[in-house]
Amino acid sequence: MAVALEHVIEEPKENEFIWKLKNKALIKLDKERSRLNYHISRLEELTRDGNPSEVTGEGIRRSSILIKKQAKRIQSMSKFEDIVKEDITRNAEAAIAICDYHFGSNSKKQETKFSIAEFLKSFYGEKLPFETPLALISRLARGVDHVFLDEYSRRTHDMKTLSKNIYLKETFLKAEQDILPISNDIRETIAEFLFIPKEEFPILFYLDPTNSKESEFHSDYKISSIDPNKIYFFKKNGEERLFLGSYYIEVSHETGHGAHHKISEKSLENLEGLIPLENTYNYVHTGKAEGNARLIEDFSNVVIFDKNRKQFKLSRNDIETMKSISEYDIVRKIWPTYFDVLSIMAKTDPRINPHKKFADMTGIRSFELDTTLLEQRSFFITLYDFSTIAGVYQNRRIIKKLNEKYGRKTVDKNINLILNGMLIGYWMLPTGYRFFMEEYLPRAERFFK
Numbered sequence: 001m002a003v004a005l006e007h008v009i010e011e012p013k014e015n016e017f018i019w020k021l022k023n024k025a026l027i028k029l030d031k032e033r034s035r036l037n038y039h040i041s042r043l044e045e046l047t048r049d050g051n052p053s054e055v056t057g058e059g060i061r062r063s064s065i066l067i068k069k070q071a072k073r074i075q076s077m078s079k080f081e082d083i084v085k086e087d088i089t090r091n092a093e094a095a096i097a098i099c100d101y102h103f104g105s106n107s108k109k110q111e112t113k114f115s116i117a118e119f120l121k122s123f124y125g126e127k128l129p130f131e132t133p134l135a136l137i138s139r140l141a142r143g144v145d146h147v148f149l150d151e152y153s154r155r156t157h158d159m160k161t162l163s164k165n166i167y168l169k170e171t172f173l174k175a176e177q178d179i180l181p182i183s184n185d186i187r188e189t190i191a192e193f194l195f196i197p198k199e200e201f202p203i204l205f206y207l208d209p210t211n212s213k214e215s216e217f218h219s220d221y222k223i224s225s226i227d228p229n230k231i232y233f234f235k236k237n238g239e240e241r242l243f244l245g246s247y248y249i250e251v252s253h254e255t256g257h258g259a260h261h262k263i264s265e266k267s268l269e270n271l272e273g274l275i276p277l278e279n280t281y282n283y284v285h286t287g288k289a290e291g292n293a294r295l296i297e298d299f300s301n302v303v304i305f306d307k308n309r310k311q312f313k314l315s316r317n318d319i320e321t322m323k324s325i326s327e328y329d330i331v332r333k334i335w336p337t338y339f340d341v342l343s344i345m346a347k348t349d350p351r352i353n354p355h356k357k358f359a360d361m362t363g364i365r366s367f368e369l370d371t372t373l374l375e376q377r378s379f380f381i382t383l384y385d386f387s388t389i390a391g392v393y394q395n396r397r398i399i400k401k402l403n404e405k406y407g408r409k410t411v412d413k414n415i416n417l418i419l420n421g422m423l424i425g426y427w428m429l430p431t432g433y434r435f436f437m438e439e440y441l442p443r444a445e446r447f448f449k
């Protein structure tokens, strides 16, 4: 006799969560936006090596303006297509903002000054989705939790990362032997959790010996380098040991990038602009990409590692330290980013004294801070950090909103279905929010347990 299922839930059909453009003009425009992103990523490269020429900037500006005009002309569409159109327009506006930063608001009208407030608005949208980007960073800078910082210091006080110590080559090699096989277990567990067939989701992990300062996921090759500087070691009985949890955090973060890419490919049929390749990926994608990788990182700490502590050889205390390390990695970006924003403001508004304003807002005097924290940074590091912060806090607000709407229990029970939707597409932040709330959620909630 067949066993009666307690709840019979309609299974999502194969094409239930697939989106496709029908409007030919929009498909063409989406391809043009991809080309625009290719040029922005070239500009990004050029600015790393020196000063790009104004010709590059003018080219980007011209095609962005053209894309905006063309978008305006496209009419009568579904809600999904309307969101895509808005996304393309915002993408073009962000490109113009980048040109404004590099080459002045308009090279013919040099007197127009660069304003960071305007930049943030055109780059991230007016609302994020609940407040302006400027309001977000000021609020976060004011609200950094000093108790949390103390807690992080206490937990990691006796730990060192590879770069900070003269750890031996043997330690590095041994770490590689010990931990690389575990990466696959983590990848498979996350894949299963997100309903991705694990065989469709290969990622080759390796420890990057080149001191690159960032772990990276390469979507074209499905490989991920793990930055050894992010891995913590401690000494026990005179022996160097690896804090496994810190390595797991990196692997789950990079697996998050991989899952974002994979789920986007699976769910968006003919939208190349929303699934960037290595050569079209650039700053406009950072908010969504980093926000989503962090989402998986945070959930892995709770759902994957905490629930499988034995399998991953972690204690309850290790889990708390992992959460602390993860959180610190985002919190540490807040003050320098806020200070950068103040410094850029001061360039056009002499009434602003960035050090004083920073001290007033955060309650700490800058000389009390780690001096490397407020050093002059390149605008693109600021942009990268700002985008990461914006993406992370946008996702947190979305989860909070869902908790209010459905109740925490329902959200917890359906978190994998929810995360799946948040991992679709490399949207600009405001349109990513729209897509999730207006398109994905109404379809997904029918399958909520």
Ligand SMILES: [Zn+2]
Pocket: 253, 257, 289, 290, 293
């Ligand atoms: Zn990342």
